[in-house]
Structures are given as structure tokens and as C-alpha cells.
Amino acid sequence: MPLEQKIKYESERDQDFARWITSQTGGxxxxxxxxxxxxxxxxxxxxxxxxxxxxLINLAREGFKKEVLSxxxxxxxxxxxxxxxxxxxxxxxxxxMYLLKRRxxxxxxxxxxxxxxxxxxxxxxxxxxxxxxxxTLLVIDLFLRTNWxxxxxxTGLGINLLxxxxxxxxxxxxxRRTELRKILQALETENQKEVAK
Amino acid sequence: xxxxxxxxxxxxxxxxxxxxxxxxxxxxLGIELREIEDWNCCGATAYMSVDxxxxxxxxxxxxxxxxxxxxxxxxxxxxxxxxLNKTQQGLKxxxxxxxxxxxxxxxxxxxxxGTVQVRHPLDVLINDVGLDKIAARIKQPLTGxxxxxxxxxxxxxxxxxxxxxxxxxxxxxxxxxxxxxCVEYPLKTRxxxxxxxxxxxxxxxxxxxxxxxxxxxxxxxxxxxxxxxxQFNLDGYQDxxxxxxxxxxxxxxxxxxxxxxxxxxxxxxxxxxxxxxxAQAVMAGR
Numbered sequence: 001m002p003l004e005q006k007i008k009y010e011s012e013r014d015q016d017f018a019r020w021i022t023s024q025t026g027g028x029x030x031x032x033x034x035x036x037x038x039x040x041x042x043x044x045x046x047x048x049x050x051x052x053x054x055x056l057i058n059l060a061r062e063g064f065k066k067e068v069l070s071x072x073x074x075x076x077x078x079x080x081x082x083x084x085x086x087x088x089x090x091x092x093x094x095x096x097m098y099l100l101k102r103r104x105x106x107x108x109x110x111x112x113x114x115x116x117x118x119x120x121x122x123x124x125x126x127x128x129x130x131x132x133x134x135x136t137l138l139v140i141d142l143f144l145r146t147n148w149x150x151x152x153x154x155t156g157l158g159i160n161l162l163x164x165x166x167x168x169x170x171x172x173x174x175x176r177r178t179e180l181r182k183i184l185q186a187l188e189t190e191n192q193k194e195v196a197k
Numbered sequence: 198x199x200x201x202x203x204x205x206x207x208x209x210x211x212x213x214x215x216x217x218x219x220x221x222x223x224x225x226l227g228i229e230l231r232e233i234e235d236w237n238c239c240g241a242t243a244y245m246s247v248d249x250x251x252x253x254x255x256x257x258x259x260x261x262x263x264x265x266x267x268x269x270x271x272x273x274x275x276x277x278x279x280x281l282n283k284t285q286q287g288l289k290x291x292x293x294x295x296x297x298x299x300x301x302x303x304x305x306x307x308x309x310x311g312t313v314q315v316r317h318p319l320d321v322l323i324n325d326v327g328l329d330k331i332a333a334r335i336k337q338p339l340t341g342x343x344x345x346x347x348x349x350x351x352x353x354x355x356x357x358x359x360x361x362x363x364x365x366x367x368x369x370x371x372x373x374x375x376x377x378x379c380v381e382y383p384l385k386t387r388x389x390x391x392x393x394x395x396x397x398x399x400x401x402x403x404x405x406x407x408x409x410x411x412x413x414x415x416x417x418x419x420x421x422x423x424x425x426x427x428q429f430n431l432d433g434y435q436d437x438x439x440x441x442x443x444x445x446x447x448x449x450x451x452x453x454x455x456x457x458x459x460x461x462x463x464x465x466x467x468x469x470x471x472x473x474x475x476a477q478a479v480m481a482g483r
Contacts, residue, residue: 025249025287025291025294044387044388044404045388045393045400045404048400076393076397076400078242078350078388078390078391078392078393078404079242079245079350079351079391080350080351080354080387080388080391081350081351081354081355082350082354082386082387082388084354084355085354085355085362092355094355098245098246098249099249101246102246102247102248102249105246105247114396114397115396115397116246116392116393116396116397117246119243119392119395119396120243120244120246120247121247123241123243123244123247124243124244124247124248124251126238127237127238127240127244127255131237131238132206132209132237132238133206133238133241134206134210135206135207135210135211136210136211139395142395142396156436156437157433157434157436157437160433160436160473161211161433161473163473164470164471164472164473165213165471166210166211166212166213166214166471167210167211168210172206172209172210174235174236174237175235176235179258179305179306179307180237180255180258180305182304182305182306183254183258183301183302183304183305183307184251184254184255184301185304186300186301186304186305187248187250187251187254187297187298187301188251190250190297190301191248191250
């Protein structure tokens, strides 16, 4: 096992990162955390996480940017909002997970074997093209992009869905796709302006 | 009674049985559901991880189109229900974000005011129609049948708009009105794994299995759900779960299907056959 530095010096912390989180929608209350651990206790996924939600919140506000953004934790959040409802300090943990996921995609630092960021991006692309999401096509696309071998193990489910008439191979589409694209493009321009700033 | 109907992508795909049973039941109760003209995907839980303003704008487009009429929205899919409500709330709480989204919607020729109310069909049935009126329409009560009422996450969290966040009871009441019994089910609002069942099956399957196994242990003959993704996870992956944790064989039905059966509507109109795990036990004697 390679030796790694486990403790950070004050100067190695990224204080701007914590400041950035509190400037984002949903991240405002980050510093109110009292580390009670209710979020970790209510989270049905915490037993699979590298950092429980309580630890992640602490790392985030102390400026451990790299650890936070490359964690499994943020991608394991299934948005069930159990932590948010229970948090005695009204920290919007789910929304903090969302903003961290966005930053991780932006910086390209998410864990490589996780198909979730790829699903999220593909989902967005499908909406931009068609306006609606066809679940069948989305799943096929996801498996072909990530693990086509796993795709073969899905044939049983596929047959069941076909048998019950729940599968469709035609993209579902809206009529005014240009209208939707204009809206999304207007925001894309805004985003680029912000980056330039 | 008249509402605007926001089906969402799932109800047009893997959740067809939800749409079929919802429309059949509402029609039989004399409630008009008019599909929102040219609605688009709400963004669900996935798009919020990509772009915040854009995901608000996606939901915002639907809300802006709906605002042209003075009607409330009925959103049966839990994710759509949450996203549309979250957008209304988020754009109210964050003026800067609102300005950005409103401006983008204008670029598409749409005007967003944030005035429309987004409701869940369970809410409409209990609070607008009323249990008395529903009880009067029950022709073939499901006497002797035991169900596990499963609410899932997103219709009670983070916003508790029409039911208790910790121990929701509206579906229990509805099932009781149908003559059925509900088992005590402490997992009623626990997460089914959401999209993790597809993306990280080793994790997602386990979460879904916990929900089903608990229902079985408590003597339920079916899990009754309000969400197309919960239904898909719990119903579609039982073969996969069987190879890892043991077979449960638990039918997973929508509350609208149960209500429809109790109202005496034909099973063919309620999409009962679309279940991957057969609902034979529930259908016995029908």
C-alpha cells in the first residue's frame, strides 16, 4: 500500500470551495451543521458510501474539495430527501449533493466506473433532441456506452417488458422542439457568460 | 371537476398501466383530465445533476404552458410531482435564479408567473372527491385482501403538501374505502433505490428487495404504489433479486388499479396484465 498523507495542513484546504457551496442555491446552510449524524442514520445508502453524508458535509465545509468531488457518496444519493426532512438545522443535503454532482461533472472528476454521470448527461441530451425521454432507448444507450456486457444480462427484463407492452423503440417527441431549444440555448449563453467572468 | 394532466415520460412508457388505470378511474368518477399541450420531460432526478437553471427551465416550460388555463395540474409520477413543486418553490425563494429562468422562457415565447398549483392524484381523490363519494362507488370491495401501502419518497418529501411526512395515511384510507386491509408497513416511505437499480444494481436491487421482503413478511399479497419508478423497480427486477437474495413473488400494483378493481371497472382497462409479476392472487374470484 502506498503511503499517503492522511491529514491536511491548514494551507492545503480549499476555503474557496466551501465559500462557493454556500453561494449556491441549497448550499446556504452548510456551515450550520452540528455534525449530529441524523443524515447518515436516515440515509438508506450510507452503508455503501465512502464518506457518510455527515462526513461529506464536514469535509465540504472544511475545504476538502478533491475528496468530496471524487467521492462515491454524491453519486449514491438517490434524492429520497430523508436527510433533508430530518436535519435539525434545515440543511438541504439533497441539494448540496446535486450541486456537488454538477461541479464534479464540470471538472470531470467523478469516479470512472460509475455510469450515473453518463446517464445524467445522456438524459439531458435526449431532452434537448426530443423534449421527452424514452426509457427503453435511454437504458440501451447507457449500457452500450458503459458496459455492453452487462446489457446482455438485461435480456430477461427486456423480454418481460416486451411481453407486457411496456417497451417502445420510437423516441417520444414534442412538437415545438425549437421553442424548447431556444430556452435551453438562452441559458447556455448565460452559463458561458458566467464562466467567462 | 377538471384538471390539467401532466403524464410525464414514464406513464407513456414503462408505466402505461398507471396512465390507463388513472384515466379509467378518473373518468368513472366524472373528473376530466386534459393533457397539458406539448408538455416536455420534467428533468426528473437526473437533469438536476447536470444543470440547475436548465432543469428549472424544463419544468418551468410545462408550468408556463399550464398557466394559460385557470386549472390545477395533476401529476401522477412522483418525480414529476416533486420536480414541478420544487420548481415553483425554488423560483419563489431565489429571485436571481427566477430572473434567469423567466428570461430564458421568454426567449422561447413563454410567460412564467408561478401561479399554477401542482397536485397528486391521491390528494385529488382524498381531498377534492372525498372518501364518502369514493366509498359510494365501490361495487366489488376487496374484502379479505391485504396490501402493503408503499408511498415511496418523493410525494411526501421534501414537501408535505397533503399528507404526513413521516407516516402518510391517505393511501391507507383509500385502500380501506376499497374494502381492503393494510398491513402495518414501517417502510412505507423508504427509498426503493430510484435509478440506482439500473446504474448500480448491486446497491439498487438490495434496496428494492428490502421493500418487497418486508411486505411479504408482514403478510401482504401485493405492494401498492403511487410511483412508476417504484413500480418498475419492485416489479421488473424480481427475477434478478431472486438469484441474489431469494424469490419474493410479490405483485406490485398502482393504487389506481386497486381502486378501479374495487369500483368494478374491467381489469383490461386497468392494465392489470402489464405487471411482470402476475397479480393473480388479487384477481381471484374476479
